[in-house]
Amino acid sequence: MRILVKISYLGTQFMGFQIQQSGRTVQQQFEKILKRMHKRHVRIHPTSRTDRGVHALEQYFHFDTELNIAPEKWKYAMNSALPDDILVHDVTVVDDEFHCRYDCLGKSYRYKVYQTSQRDPFQSGLKTHVNVQLDLTKMNQAAQAFVGTHDFTGFCSQKTEVESKVRTLYQSEIIANSDGFDYVVTGSGFLYNMVRVLVAFLIEVGKGKRQPEDVPRLLESKDRNEVPFTAPAEGLYLEHVYLSEATLLEDFGNDITIHRKKSLQND
Numbered sequence: 001m002r003i004l005v006k007i008s009y010l011g012t013q014f015m016g017f018q019i020q021q022s023g024r025t026v027q028q029q030f031e032k033i034l035k036r037m038h039k040r041h042v043r044i045h046p047t048s049r050t051d052r053g054v055h056a057l058e059q060y061f062h063f064d065t066e067l068n069i070a071p072e073k074w075k076y077a078m079n080s081a082l083p084d085d086i087l088v089h090d091v092t093v094v095d096d097e098f099h100c101r102y103d104c105l106g107k108s109y110r111y112k113v114y115q116t117s118q119r120d121p122f123q124s125g126l127k128t129h130v131n132v133q134l135d136l137t138k139m140n141q142a143a144q145a146f147v148g149t150h151d152f153t154g155f156c157s158q159k160t161e162v163e164s165k166v167r168t169l170y171q172s173e174i175i176a177n178s179d180g181f182d183y184v185v186t187g188s189g190f191l192y193n194m195v196r197v198l199v200a201f202l203i204e205v206g207k208g209k210r211q212p213e214d215v216p217r218l219l220e221s222k223d224r225n226e227v228p229f230t231a232p233a234e235g236l237y238l239e240h241v242y243l244s245e246a247t248l249l250e251d252f253g254n255d256i257t258i259h260r261k262k263s264l265q266n267d
Helices: 026-038 071-081 136-144 194-206 212-221 245-252
Strands: 002-009 055-064 086-094 106-115 128-130 148-151 166-177 180-187 236-242
Touching (some): 026 055, 071 086, 180 194, 194 236
Antiparallel strands (some): 106 180
């Protein structure tokens, strides 16, 4: 039987989602609980492997089990054993052919920035601090230029080990708020550090050091050295995971091309 679990977590005290040789991870927390329940190791498979310090408002994983336990009891058992910075929202039984990674149709990330003259210790780990004024209009113009299907070689970590770096973005926008802005981006998939590199570039645009008109050339050049900065992890949230084609079409229109993950290498 295959079980799908919907969770959220505060990433501040985690080394990331994926098991590491040392350090606390989200995967480690769940596999420890499942091992205790099954008396053997049970591997979980997530939709996304978030990095150290990155948060998730909505994340999924699945695992296989022979235990005949009702979904609500799975939820209760996990939440009873989990630390305060992880929460299970929902547990469902899914088809044995379903796979969290390959059946994921898209993801939305939100990056939060606050702009004040002094750092706020109560925002630490939750938002990134920028202490200069930024031109949000120009930043949004640049953000919009990333929408569509592009090769993002120049906007990801040089450690990215996938054959194709072509991804499709359905949404890329700057949203102003009372103390700064959020950058919201939705796409078919994302490369290693891609969102954080995009944010760092957009902040450079906001400072007047780069221009929205630079985006097409930088995409074409595929040179990471031309976009050398990476924004901190602390402001990044995995906000939504699209497992339903209907929901993706409802949010972004029937004219979008839905990419099946079985043909893509993704995060």
